[in-house]
Amino acid sequence: MVYFIGAGPGDVDLITVKGRRMLQEADVVIYAGSLVWDAHLQFCKEGCEKHNSASMTLEEVINVMVKAENEGKLVVRLHTGDPSIYGAIREQMDCLDEHKIEYTVIPGVSSFVASCAAIKKEFTLPNVSQTVIITRMEGRTPVPEKEDLELLASHKCSMAIFLSVQDIDKVVEKLKKGYGREDVPVAVVYKATWPEQQILKGRLNNIAAKVKEAGIKNFSQILVGDFIEGDYERSLLYHPEFTHGFREGSK
Numbered sequence: 268m269v270y271f272i273g274a275g276p277g278d279v280d281l282i283t284v285k286g287r288r289m290l291q292e293a294d295v296v297i298y299a300g301s302l303v304w305d306a307h308l309q310f311c312k313e314g315c316e317k318h319n320s321a322s323m324t325l326e327e328v329i330n331v332m333v334k335a336e337n338e339g340k341l342v343v344r345l346h347t348g349d350p351s352i353y354g355a356i357r358e359q360m361d362c363l364d365e366h367k368i369e370y371t372v373i374p375g376v377s378s379f380v381a382s383c384a385a386i387k388k389e390f391t392l393p394n395v396s397q398t399v400i401i402t403r404m405e406g407r408t409p410v411p412e413k414e415d416l417e418l419l420a421s422h423k424c425s426m427a428i429f430l431s432v433q434d435i436d437k438v439v440e441k442l443k444k445g446y447g448r449e450d451v452p453v454a455v456v457y458k459a460t461w462p463e464q465q466i467l468k469g470r471l472n473n474i475a476a477k478v479k480e481a482g483i484k485n486f487s488q489i490l491v492g493d494f495i496e497g498d499y500e501r502s503l504l505y506h507p508e509f510t511h512g513f514r515e516g517s518k
């Protein structure tokens with residue numbers, strides 16, 4: 268059996284209880300060493316075989332899994348954040364299907380929610396935005412045309428942009444056109460929950476300069492939208508006049 272586990276954004280205590288338990292029981296661990304904090308490995312049992320997938324191909328990863336499975340070993344594939352987001356797990360699962368190897372996915376805390384927690388905000392505010400767009404700029408990996416950042420930003424909702432801080436000028440340019448304003452609040456969170464975490468706050472018209480001045484080139488979330496600054500309406504759910512299935516309101 269192979270367990271795909273979300274390690275969380277950094278802080279080793281942000282893995283799920285179930286994920287930690289499987290990590291402790293694993294005979295073989297394949298971890299995404301470029302993003303997963305290796306402090307997670309201190310929880311592995313003695314003799315656990317560890318592979319850093321940063322320098323491996325998909326084929327090499329699958330070979331390790333197949334060999335371990337044939338030896339009746341328990342394999343953990345440790346991904347950063349939540350494995351379903353830019354985790355490249357689908358291709359691994361398809362290979363395991365071909366080999367008739369069973370697997371389970373244990374979700375994790377994605378870096379976009381960890382970054383929102385770091386800035387102590389809420390993506391979804393009444394009368395501001397009820398939608399979060401998770402996306403990235405095209406890089407060496409293309410992005411479908413209809414998901415272009417400018418087009419997505421035209422919805423003017425909350426956004427979490429992965430894998431793009433190295434192109435901050437281009438990101439800002441597209442967002443300005445999409446939102447149709449230059450004063451939209453932005454927070455760039457570098458290495459959320461790691462000891463070296465940095466938070467840069469600004470607006471579309473000044474965030475690029477701040478990012479460059481801080482020398483940030485990777486490992487960041489770009490959070491964008493009026494959920495970061497500004498007014499909002501209080502929720503109906505906790506309003507004294509509002510009646511719902513669990514509470515009678517005063518009106």
Ligand SMILES: C[S@@+](CC[C@H](N)C(=O)[O-])C[C@H]1O[C@@H](n2cnc3c(N)ncnc32)[C@H](O)[C@@H]1O
Pocket residue numbers: 276277302346347348349350351352353354376377378379382428429430431456457458459460461485486487488
């Ligand atoms: C390959 S993606 C993996 C995303 C991951 N599956 C998740 O759910 O967070 C890597 C990108 O996620 C973002 N990222 C991952 N960990 C982060 C962290 N601790 N703080 C800020 N951004 C992070 C960065 O944009 C980074 O370039």
